[in-house]
Amino acid sequence: MIRSLAALTLSTLAISACTASLAPSPKASGAYLFDKHCTSCHGRTAEGDGPLASGFAIPPANLTLIAQRNGGTFPTAGVMAQINGYTGRHQLGGMPEFEEVIQSPLVDWASPSGEVIPTPQSLLALATYLESIQQ
Numbered sequence: 001m002i003r004s005l006a007a008l009t010l011s012t013l014a015i016s017a018c019t020a021s022l023a024p025s026p027k028a029s030g031a032y033l034f035d036k037h038c039t040s041c042h043g044r045t046a047e048g049d050g051p052l053a054s055g056f057a058i059p060p061a062n063l064t065l066i067a068q069r070n071g072g073t074f075p076t077a078g079v080m081a082q083i084n085g086y087t088g089r090h091q092l093g094g095m096p097e098f099e100e101v102i103q104s105p106l107v108d109w110a111s112p113s114g115e116v117i118p119t120p121q122s123l124l125a126l127a128t129y130l131e132s133i134q135q
């Protein structure tokens with residue numbers, strides 16, 4: 001019994017390892033999505049200096065300083081909410097909603113409070129990428 005359980009666990013691990021190698025890493029796919037949808041305003045380096053940036057009353061944020069502005073912690077949930085448009089602040093500030101971009105299969109995201117929240121894969125990938133470029 002114990003032996004077959006171990007075998008089952010191992011084969012599950014092998015399967016997930018395969019899946020992982022086929023799918024791009026969240027950071028890589030986040031970088032791709034960022035490049036495609038966000039650089040026009042936030043700039044290639046995410047510092048808020050994209051070609052459209054000067055047209056905004058509230059300028060596109062420097063996205064490499066999110067953690068710094070938040071006392072050193074990257075607020076993943078808040079960032080995802082902002083990209084998704086939950087906050088409603090986007091319409092005021094000119095940041096578009098990206099509902100279509102982030103429509104993707106749900107994956108489990110474990111929030112810092114330990115809650116597991118089904119989250120669109122692309123949204124999580126964007127947040128993961130942004131977290132990786134914090135200064």
Ligand code: HEC
Pocket residue numbers: 033034037038039040041042052056058059060061062063066069079082083089090091092093094095096098101126
């Ligand atoms: C059409 C221009 C535009 C595009 C494209 C755009 N943004 Fe923004 N974004 C803004 C503006 C303007 C602000 C600042 C005002 C506000 O928060 O509404 C902002 C703010 C943000 C913030 C809040 C930062 C903070 O510190 O509070 C995040 C996160 C963000 N954008 C992420 C993204 C991501 C990720 C993408 C691509 C999926 C994206 N933005 C595409 C204009 C844009």
